[in-house]
Amino acid sequence: MKDVCESLKAIFSTDTWGEVIVSFYNENRVVGLMPLGLKLSEECTLSGRLYAGSRFYSYIISAGITELKCNVCVTQDPVLFCTAIFDKSKAIEILTREALLKKYCDICFTGFCEFQNRGDIIDLRVKIIEIVLYRELPRVFTRVNAAIIEALIWFTKIPYMECRDLATILEKLEFLREIVYRSTQKKLYIEFIDLIYSKALELVREIESSRCRSGD
Numbered sequence: 001m002k003d004v005c006e007s008l009k010a011i012f013s014t015d016t017w018g019e020v021i022v023s024f025y026n027e028n029r030v031v032g033l034m035p036l037g038l039k040l041s042e043e044c045t046l047s048g049r050l051y052a053g054s055r056f057y058s059y060i061i062s063a064g065i066t067e068l069k070c071n072v073c074v075t076q077d078p079v080l081f082c083t084a085i086f087d088k089s090k091a092i093e094i095l096t097r098e099a100l101l102k103k104y105c106d107i108c109f110t111g112f113c114e115f116q117n118r119g120d121i122i123d124l125r126v127k128i129i130e131i132v133l134y135r136e137l138p139r140v141f142t143r144v145n146a147a148i149i150e151a152l153i154w155f156t157k158i159p160y161m162e163c164r165d166l167a168t169i170l171e172k173l174e175f176l177r178e179i180v181y182r183s184t185q186k187k188l189y190i191e192f193i194d195l196i197y198s199k200a201l202e203l204v205r206e207i208e209s210s211r212c213r214s215g216d
């Protein structure tokens with residue numbers, strides 16, 4: 001249990017959603033597979049939410065399922081996320097074959113997932129029973145990392161942008177700020193995205209009042 005807790009704490013956090021790929025099993029058959037956001041929760045469990053709209057959500061509701069065996073694959077590989085959305089059978093093949101699993105996943109957690117129906121949302125909680133490590137330093141994908149880096153890239157482009165594109169850049173930054181707000185409660189990340197946005201706003205105003213005055 002100590003090992004499970006330590007591994008989970010090294011990868012997941014209580015304040016930021018870690019995006020993973022989860023496969024669900026009923027009597028050794030895969031009955032669902034999807035990218036999901038999970039957070040570290042009480043007693044070294046992982047918690048997440050199933051939103052209405054997916055086939056898997058409907059399956060849980062219609063079959064009145066309260067618990068399923070599951071496998072959580074931690075990876076930063078966008079290929080596996082895309083496969084999990086656009087080619088579920090291929091993703092099932094990857095996640096059920098050891099040789100392929102180790103090619104795509106940094107670490108896999110096997111456990112039992114409990115479902116609690118709350119209307120439009122099903123709360124889920126995963127209790128881990130087994131860990132298989134495939135990479136020395138496993139890292140979970142977070143939208144917050146991606147959004148902050150993307151926002152920084154756009155911020156650094158501002159000085160070279162055409163005047164007519166400046167408003168679009170601010171819209172992109174607003175969108176990225178929204179992603180950060182929605183995917184973390186970590187103060188430092190929120191402060192950074194706010195800083196990027198306010199600096200961008202300042203810079204755009206400065207540029208608009210200097211080189212954009214002629215209406216370029």
Ligand SMILES: Cc1cc2nc3c(=O)[nH]c(=O)nc-3n(C[C@H](O)[C@H](O)[C@H](O)COP(=O)(O)O)c2cc1C
Nearest residue numbers: 019033034035036037049050051054055056057085
């Ligand atoms: C990175 C990522 C994270 C996602 N997180 C969630 C989530 O936390 N909860 C959820 O219900 N759907 C989430 N989704 C959407 C589901 O993965 C999607 O609805 C599901 O794959 C649909 O498959 P199904 O209709 O076969 O069940 C996420 C999608 C992506 C790409």
